[in-house]
Amino acid sequence: MSDSSVPTQLPSPIRASRREAENGVQRNRPAAFTPVASPDPSEVQVLARAQAGDHHAFAQLYSLHKRRIYSLCLRMVGNIAEAEDLTQEAFLQLHRKIGTFRGDSAFSTWLHRLAINVVLMQLRKKGLSLISLDEAMEPAPEEGPGRSFGAPDLTLSGAIDRLALERAVADLPAGYRLIFILHDVEGFEHNEIAAMLDCSIGNSKSQLHKARLKLREALRTNTRQEARS
Amino acid sequence: MMDRPGKMSCEEFQAQLPELIGSGENVSEHEHIKSCELCRALLADLETIAEAARQLFPIVEPPDNLWEQIESKIKSEGSGNGARSRVESGLTARSE
Numbered sequence: 001m002s003d004s005s006v007p008t009q010l011p012s013p014i015r016a017s018r019r020e021a022e023n024g025v026q027r028n029r030p031a032a033f034t035p036v037a038s039p040d041p042s043e044v045q046v047l048a049r050a051q052a053g054d055h056h057a058f059a060q061l062y063s064l065h066k067r068r069i070y071s072l073c074l075r076m077v078g079n080i081a082e083a084e085d086l087t088q089e090a091f092l093q094l095h096r097k098i099g100t101f102r103g104d105s106a107f108s109t110w111l112h113r114l115a116i117n118v119v120l121m122q123l124r125k126k127g128l129s130l131i132s133l134d135e136a137m138e139p140a141p142e143e144g145p146g147r148s149f150g151a152p153d154l155t156l157s158g159a160i161d162r163l164a165l166e167r168a169v170a171d172l173p174a175g176y177r178l179i180f181i182l183h184d185v186e187g188f189e190h191n192e193i194a195a196m197l198d199c200s201i202g203n204s205k206s207q208l209h210k211a212r213l214k215l216r217e218a219l220r221t222n223t224r225q226e227a228r229s
Numbered sequence: 230m231m232d233r234p235g236k237m238s239c240e241e242f243q244a245q246l247p248e249l250i251g252s253g254e255n256v257s258e259h260e261h262i263k264s265c266e267l268c269r270a271l272l273a274d275l276e277t278i279a280e281a282a283r284q285l286f287p288i289v290e291p292p293d294n295l296w297e298q299i300e301s302k303i304k305s306e307g308s309g310n311g312a313r314s315r316v317e318s319g320l321t322a323r324s325e
Contacts, residue, residue, distance in 0.1 A: 055303075058303075059296070059300075062296055062299065066290075066291050066295070066296070067288050067289065067290055067291070068288065070289065070290070070291035070295075071286065071287075071288045071289055074286070074289060075286045083291075084291060084292065084295055087291055087295060088295060088298055088299050088302070091299050092299060092302055092303065092306075095299075095303050095306075096306075160277055160278065160281040162281065162284060162285065165278070165281050165282070165285060166285055166286065169282075169285065169286075180282070181286070184278075184279050184282035184283070185282050185283070185285050185286055190251055201251075202248070202251075204251070205247045205248060205250070205251030205252075206247045208247070208251070209246060209247035209250065209251070209275075210247075212275050212278050212279065213275075215278050216271075216274050216275065216278060219278070
């Protein structure tokens with residue numbers, strides 16, 4: 001089932017989609033972002049011109065997408081200089097490959113997939129055991145969070161410390177971090193993420209859930225440590 | 230001290246939770262959640278995390294000179310000089 005059929009109930013944060021976000025729930029995405037389902041006609045024209053070799057049109061594409069791609073890179077690697085390098089490489093690859101875009105998916109999804117591959121390649125070079133998106137999506141079993149069957153000795157009721165959560169996200173295994181950022185921070189839906197990562201929608205849902213469970217564990221541990229000190 | 234409220238155990242419910250949440254179900258109305266304090270607390274925590282995530286890592290602008298660098302590389306490639314990017318050359322993670 002496609003997530004486009006998500007019922008329009010009260011926008012619970014745990015399942016709020018970008019469509020809900022665009023209807024008033026504040027998210028981090030910029031106003032200029034183009035909805036996947038109905039691409040901006042002007043962007044379609046710009047894209048066609050860029051594919052035909054128009055350098056000014058390519059510059060316009062850069063302007064339209066630079067913030068989202070740069071922010072994704074920065075969120076994944078947490079280092080400004082590295083994020084700049086990765087953004088540069090993503091757009092250089094875009095320039096080389098733009099002629100191969102056939103419109104089978106939204107351009108922004110395609111571009112994100114390209115950028116994600118650049119990021120994952122870099123993480124692999126840095127020694128993280130990520131060979132492919134498949135592996136990114138399937139962290140080692142011992143990395144998976146346990147389920148919660150014990151007594152609810154500590155809950156995260158109330159506000160979460162933003163810095164503590166950012167640290168916890170940064171400490172997630174890269175595959176979990178990627179899917180959490182794409183869904184919960186950037187607001188992509190599972191069907192879009194599945195297209196970007198070439199995985200099933202079910203896999204996307206499962207990995208996101210595991211990421212949230214790991215964050216919960218980390219935040220609870222952090223809260224316990226603060227209570228002791 | 231969670232017993233097995235209703236017909237579904239916590240383990241069974243939590244095994245279904247990713248699909249329930251991901252498919253947009255109103256999980257708080259689920260029969261198991263209504264009768265299980267543990268899973269209600271879990272769901273509340275996950276919702277809190279998802280809500281907090283919206284405020285994380287604000288969208289940021291790349292530096293203005295990044296386009297100039299990209300443009301320069303594109304021109305180099307177009308002229309056949311084939312200058313490789315820092316990522317291609319393995320020169321990333323330069324010190325700030």
